[in-house]
Amino acid sequence: MKQKSTIKTIRPSGKREESFFELVYEVARQIPKGRVTSYGAIAACLGTKLSARMVGWAMNGAHQVRPKVPAHRVVNRLGILSGKHHFGPPGKMQELLEKEGIKVKDDQVVDLKKIFWDPAKELI
DNA sequence: ACGCTGACTATTA
């Protein structure tokens, strides 16, 4: 897999392109500080719960999207920091989470059930 | 237009 970025069409300069990604970004920005959510939860909120992969794919472009998207608050259903390697320097994602009060142990969020934020219920 | 890829999830073994 030597694929490079490939994400560019998501942000046409000067034109607000409403795509699947934009919806993911909006939901991700709504995540309260000190809380986390899963790709499946976001996907479910968008109506495409069967396509959690697309959420992760969207997060891939979140780095270049403004305003910044708290992708570090998005983990997989087990609370594992599956996207830490895409965050740039490995360990940065965990550092950000711990900075917000989220405990991370062995690349996995502690007390996931307590800090889990469901967009389908909290965000209407 | 077709095939490949991917930061997921669920199920089965």
Place this chain on the structure above:
DNA sequence: CTAATAGCCAGCG
């Protein structure tokens, strides 16, 4: 937990 399989869908060559 791991490994394999299947489903899902947008973007790119």
